[in-house]
Amino acid sequence: MHPKKILCTLCLGCTLSILTGCWDRVEINQRGFVVGVAIDKPERDNSKNIYKGTYQMIVPGGLKQSSGSTTGQSNNMNPHAGQAYFNIATTENSMPAIASRISGRTSRTPYFEHLRMIIISSDVAKNKSNLPDVLDFFLRNSQMRRGVQILIADGKASDILGIFPNNESTPIDYISSIAKNNQKTNYMLPESRIGDVHEFLIKHESFVLQTIKKEDGGVTLNGSALFDGTSKQLLGFLTGEETQGLNFITKRVKGGILESNINDQIVGFKVERSNRKFYVQQTSPGHMKFTIKITAEGTLDKSITNIDPSDGKTVEALEQSLEDKLTSTTNKTIKKLQHSYKKDALGLGPYLFQDHNKMWKPLAENWETGENLFTQAQVDVQVKVIIRRIGNIFESTKE
Missing domain, CATH: 3.30.300.210 (Nutrient germinant receptor protein C, domain 3)
Known part of the structure; x- marks a missing residue:
């Protein structure tokens, strides 16, 4: 064989050996698209490092429903039939453990690239350093986007994911639409993104985040939640009027x-x-x-x-x-x-x-x-x- 052919064959062999291809490929119909996450403290458990995580996952077939009135319907054979989403929850010591546990309970692996919102309850946020502990998993996740919205729930975060999504396919769509209405009201903050919160945590500056509260079957985003820049814990809430004053100042x-x-x-x-x-x-x-x-x-x-x-x-x-x-x-x-x-x-x-x-x-x-x-x-x-x-x-x- 000609030396040039031998050399070419060797180069091709070496190239093939280092090409891994799509070794980590997951088909789209095997992905569980998580659009919302709620973090609570489990009932009757005062341990600092125990969290209850609720994921809101998309049901692709349910998104075909054009009428918002059908999203809440179900039947006895399949409780998620006709729905555009479902909520699944578990309790663990950390955010990675919650994701792993939920992976063992759903047919589709949780996938966070389309995550739009993280809602953290006031009970979780008021404990020292719980906020950075919770957000660390999402900040490190390669699937995560810096534009994910962060909300502090005045009450249980999982209750927010359980509301009926008026005029929208999912509660996350409903809440996201409300959060963008700061051009119509100055009683609430602009959207709080995970990238901005990360910067506050690094700079050790006190900061405020959007507040959400379940009310009359829906939600309200009136007021704001104040965090200490040193301990990273929730100190309390500002009313809508106080938030209005803060918005003008900032x-x-x-x-x-x-x-x-x-x-x-x-x-x-x-x-x-x-x-x-x-x-x-x-x-x-x-x-x-x-x-x-x-x-x-x-x-x-x-x-x-x-x-x-x-x-x-x-x-x-x-x-x-x-x-x-x-x-x-x-x-x-x-x-x-x-x-x-x-x-x-x-x-x-x-x-x-x-x-x-x-x-x-x-x-x-x-x-x-x-x-x-x-x-x-x-x-x-x-x-x-x-x-x-x-x-x-x-x-x-x-x-």
Whole structure:
């Protein structure tokens, strides 16, 4: 045989020997697509490292159902017949163990590449370091995406996965649609992604996450959950109004309604644009004075009896009323964070770190711990509301 042919044959043989092919291939009809995960503490078990995991898995045949009214139907022969999903739960010591245990209970191996949401109960989140312990499995999983949404349940997380999905195929679709409505309401946070939470955990910054609660057969995403940046544990919840104030301070407002009272009547102001700027002055080595300037622009969204919004002085009075209300709301949020929880979810520490690093370095170790300089800082809020338009009509009734 010609030497070149021999060499070519040897090269091909070596190439074939190192090609592994699709050795780990799993056919699509053998995959169990997990779209939602709920993490709870088992009932009557106070152990820190015991978790109850509930997976919401897709039934591909059920997705063909075009009507949302048929997703909850079943029969005695097959309880999942006609459904687009089913929930399966087990209890174990860790997230990998839960995934392994569930793999032994379902005909399709759990597959997380299409995971959209992780819901963690408040009972789990309030224990020290439980949040990073739970999320570690999902962060390390090669199938995972950084855009997976994280929610904190005010109550049992598994109950959230059991709701009836109005107008949607699955509860996860239903909840995901609600979570995107922050352009219509500023009483809830924007979506909390697992990638963002990972950054908070690494930076040791206090942070807030979206809160979800089962209510009247559905769910509500009103308010937020506050976490300590050091212990990573849930400290408590902010109300919808307090979350509204926090959203304006942290530049998270995408829209929504701001209401105030003038002449015993409710004024509705639709926010179209909002901005915020921080200013700081160091009055002494351990004392900081912050000024937060907030600007909100938008449209008058509600006609008011016996008030002519086309009059310049009336517009000024309306703007002043809205400014007073927003100032009161933001001050309420600041007071709760400074004196009740003593945690800087306002972003003042990160602002100093990024924009005034020399000023920040001597304060860093005592900002939220030690002397807790955050609680001693003076924080003043200045609000400017601009009514750009007064709507299509001046009044809806005429005496």
